[in-house]
Amino acid sequence: MTVATAPPVEAFERELGDPREATGVFSYARCNALDKAEAFPDEIIELVNAQGLQRHYVPEEFGGALGEFPVVLDLVRAVARRDLTVAIAHTKTFLGVVGAWVSPNTSMTHTLARQALDGFAISSGMTERAHGSDLVASEVRAKEVRGGFELSGEKWLINNATRSRTMSVLARTGEGPRGLDVLVVDKTTLRPETYRCLPKVRTHGIRSADISGLAFDGAFVPTEARLGRPHTGLETMLKGLQLTRTLCGGLSLGAGEHALRLTLDVAERRRYGRVLLDQPEAVRTLADAGADHLVNEAVALVGCRGIHAISEETSVVAAVVKYLLPSRTDRMIADLGRWLGVRSQLVDADTDGRFQKLARDHRVIHFFDGNTLVNLNMLVNEFPAIARHVATPYDDEALRIALDPGRPLPPFKMRSVRLVTRTGSTLLRALPDLAAGAAGTPAGPLAARLLDHHRRLLAELADHQPPGVKVPRHVFAQAERLTLCWAGAAVLGLASHADPPAGDPLWTDGLWQRAALGRILAALGEPTGRPAGQDHELVHALRDRLRNGQSLSVLPHRVAEGVGR
Structure with a gap:
């Protein structure tokens, strides 16, 4: 904690309320009940959004509040001290958008910023069922077509895959480590027959979280949805x-x-x-x-x-x-x-x-x-x-x-x-x-x-x-x-x-x-x-x-x- 981070974190704490009060939205009792029911904490996420945590995932130059990383650290810590499921579900939006911040600015940079600031969940599609953490082995393929790409394959074991509006997908556009790109896929723009959400995976911990996946079958993504220069997807993710x-x-x-x-x-x-x-x-x-x-x-x-x-x-x-x-x-x-x-x-x-x-x-x-x-x-x-x-x-x-x-x-x-x-x-x-x-x-x-x-x-x-x-x-x-x-x-x-x-x-x-x-x-x-x-x-x-x-x-x-x- 620092002189700079104490005031915003203490204000954030007050607005979230005392978690010992069982009737509070973000109470220990509520989180335990959701865990038993394996139910997603929608109301709590709305409360956290209302207090603007998502604004700290977006750099100030794009209208957000991400100026000092220690502030974000302490805000995330405050949520995680109450309940890790909520913290993990909410912070995964930062993983979904961070590729845009480390890449050259494009229209997609501003689109992701607006969605995050508006409180939409954004996920990151890196892992696949057959490859786990081996990103170089990714098999989801993006076939280049006129005006964009057609995505085919599955991303699996993805946090917020189902409930997110948008997913940053690591997809294969060529061969080897240099044959990967990150494509920003907004599910609201896809034809329904070209994608489907995979079933929730039941887990021992974070039982209330949306751990699922997304399957693509010729889903069209426009060229401008690519983050960074062509074939720099692995670098962007890393x-x-x-x-x-x-x-x-x-x-x-x-x-x-x-x-x-x-x-x-x-x-x-x-x-x-x-x-x-x-x-x-x-x-x-x-x-x-x-x-x-x-x-x-x-x-x-x-x-x-x-x-x-x-x-x-x-x-x-x-x-x-x-x-x-x-x-x-x-x-x-x-x-x-x-x-x-x-x-x-x-x-x-x-x-x-x-x-x-x-x-x-x-x-x-x-x-x-x-x-x-x-x-x-x-x-x-x-x-x-x-x-x-x-x-x-x-x-x-x-x-x-x-x-x-x-x-x-x-x-x-x-x-x-x-x-x-x-x-x-x-x-x-x-x-x-x-x-x-x-x-x-x-x-x-x-x-x-x-x-x-x-x-x-x-x-x-x-x-x-x-x-x-x-x-x-x-x-x-x-x-x-x-x-x-x-x-x-x-x-x-x-x-x-x-x-x-x-x-x-x-x-x-x-x-x-x-x-x-x-x-x-x-x-x-x-x-x-x-x-x-x-x-x-x-x-x-x-x-x-x-x-x-x-x-x-x-x-x-x-x-x-x-x-x-």
Whole structure:
């Protein structure tokens, strides 16, 4: 949270209402009932549209409100904290339109902007039944005819495929990776006999979502519906995914905070003659989960600010965020669930069924916009540039903008996104300086250990050879370690640049920074001892935020649940 994002997010929260009020449109009770019925949350989507979230999917130059990505991150997080199904259903419009923003402007750019601003659902037709995430293998074919294309084939397992008005379809117009185009297909313009919606696919999580598909049989799409230059469809999709993967961090942050709030609430209750929070195991579990959540927040916030400050490195940032946040949040939810035991699975008691629902819902985030292995593989492709430029001077001003939540962000140039970075990662190159800056502070020894690990990893990457088609497990492990080093740099950078609230216990003596770095080092296989009382202090600081009606954030803001606490 930043000075710039707090007012719009707090206003958004107020308008959505307190989710604890069962009769509210966007209440926990309503979301649970829709989940049981596997019914789409139409009324809730209308409420979110009325508050203008869709305006933040459209750049300001086309009449929208997309000016700063951290604002979008926090708005998405606010929705996801209440219900992931709603957040996923709504944000998929951004995936459907983002290809237009990273492509040259055409009449279709403005058409998509108008539809999104008017609240129409827009989906992205990338995946197919036989090929999954292998976009190069796409078989939906666009045959060039006079004035346009005729589409044939199926796009399947697509979010909002049935209820959307428009779909951005990755279609084959030639052979190989360069034989793909993105065509914007407005179903209201198609002859009814040339397309059909495929049945809803029942899923374990996000049961209320429209996960279905679209089949084409000679559907005519005009030439002007193509995004970008001919045969650049794969490039368009991959560039757009860099932005959506980064914003997916908001989905995981919202789910993680929901799980943490629920568990903190249960831990304060009395069971079997004692308060659960008096158990050492409870304190340890909650402290670890809280520290993991704060790591995730630092990664997502610095990542979204980096879209503006170091946009040429978005390929690295997106892969780091999309790998780390879903995987670490899933583990956090699982750890909290194990401590809650049977309470995590009850539908009508303790957590009112919310914990088991959010656990189910969050598991699907791994697969959106590129799965875990896809993102690790993206980082493997960046190894040569990262190793080659380890000593290249970085832009100090750009780094400060990325790390300081109080600094104004420069406008993001959508068409500056690159498929791969040329100079590695600014944040990783700055890690020695960030660690040196922590020397003499309570977090200093942890920062020094992180830097030692990072140097050993860089020595390994210097000897890296492109693995070819089959990537060895140890190379994926190196990519995972790289994401953790990046996360550590984000924690150090945010802690040294942000201006925290006066007297905030989470910031006293570097509390959150020490806890976060300890968790990162543990994930790197270098567990550290923790000072006596650190876990209690961290849990106490998080409980204060909960009781004060604030988000469980490094830099908190007011949430709707705060009313009446």
